[in-house]
Amino acid sequence: MEKNLKRMATMHRMQTTGLALFYKNGFYNTSVDDILKELGLSKGAFYYHFKSKEDFFISILENLVVRKVYSMLIEPIEGHDNPLDLISNCIEEALQTAEHNENDYGFILNNFLNEFNGRNPQIMKYLNDILKIWEVNLVSSLQKGKFNGYVDRHVDCEGVASYIISSFLGVRTLMVEGSATALRYRYVQQLRFYFKAMANKQIA
Amino acid sequence: MEKNLKRMATMHRMQTTGLALFYKNGFYNTSVDDILKELGLSKGAFYYHFKSKEDFFISILENLVVRKVYSMLIEPIEGHDNPLDLISNCIEEALQTAEHNENDYGFILNNFLNEFNGRNPQIMKYLNDILKIWEVNLVSSLQKGKFNGYVDRHVDCEGVASYIISSFLGVRTLMVEGSATALRYRYVQQLRFYFKAMANKQIA
């Protein structure tokens, strides 16, 4: 176990800078050499730890991306409060950190979904699985909200979840250009307006 | 002018198959040779008509993409009817054609925005300009709707336009995997629900 420490450390270093570069330049547009130059390592080191560039990327998804999605988008919406508040606050926060963080890792998924679509089914499956996890959690959160009287009982929870994910993916695409702050502000405002229309009027 | 006909025809052929391949595989992941093989043409032909791969892509944006956006997303929402209906119908139709058309060209913008972001400012400018045109038209359509009593006067037209674009971009990303039809259906339903909440209650 002791001896594995160095191995793990190097692999982790490779993964984090790999993710940063893949996120910045895209997977196909980032060469293994680019990553190694940044790390001061050689080809030998890379192919000692990972069997291919693709394998390397999948390990990044499993070790870094999934966890980030959990901590940023799933854990914050667990609980028994009004899910409409939890979700809108969670998304607002995610967009805020995305704004200030150069390599926010925030929604990498958006970039990668576009890049691998139709080109790499295996990686697409991983990416879609991560999205699915988020979706499932959104749906169950909304359903619980119905049960607890926060959400109007006529609301189509699956539809709302899809709509939330869609708009979030989209706004993350738009936010990359200039006025991210203004855009985030308007986006969150509209999201809350949309949520308000589906709140249970009895309680709210 | 006569002599230009052949030139124009060849260039157009190059542009359409170029767009199809760029859309399918991405810009950086499609080589000039790939396009030429599909066309049965040679390198000489390509660099006779276009001065670079990038120049070629920009010509595609100017000649094909801009027009498609106009005909699919802008012209359909012009008119004096209820903009909320016009817009939701227009988007539904755009998603429908996207569904049935392998190379729908529907929202290529989404893919390319992701691919060129941070990598090619010049092309990004073109892409953002196209988006901006759509946004401006959405805003003015909504404002006219306010004036004509279709849209509640408290509505933030810029915010709504951003939100529409965001969700559209996002749903186009999601639609590439499996169940596009179901997703489109739920998406449009939510969009209409969202629109209903901002309709002017006096008239609607």
Place this chain on the structure above:
DNA sequence: AAATTTACCGACCACTTGGTTTGTGCTTTT
């Protein structure tokens, strides 16, 4: 008919790609 231009061919170039292989210093085990 001669001269010139158009539209294209295909070999070639320098360079980059993901990946392999051989070798080597260091640490751990025996």
Place this chain on the structure above:
DNA sequence: AAAAGCACAAACCAAGTGGTCGGTAAATTT
């Protein structure tokens, strides 16, 4: 101290990459 394995270096490879360039058949212009 010898043997074995670990973590990496560095040279190397075939297959591409965008782009150049000399050539050429056919069409236009003179």
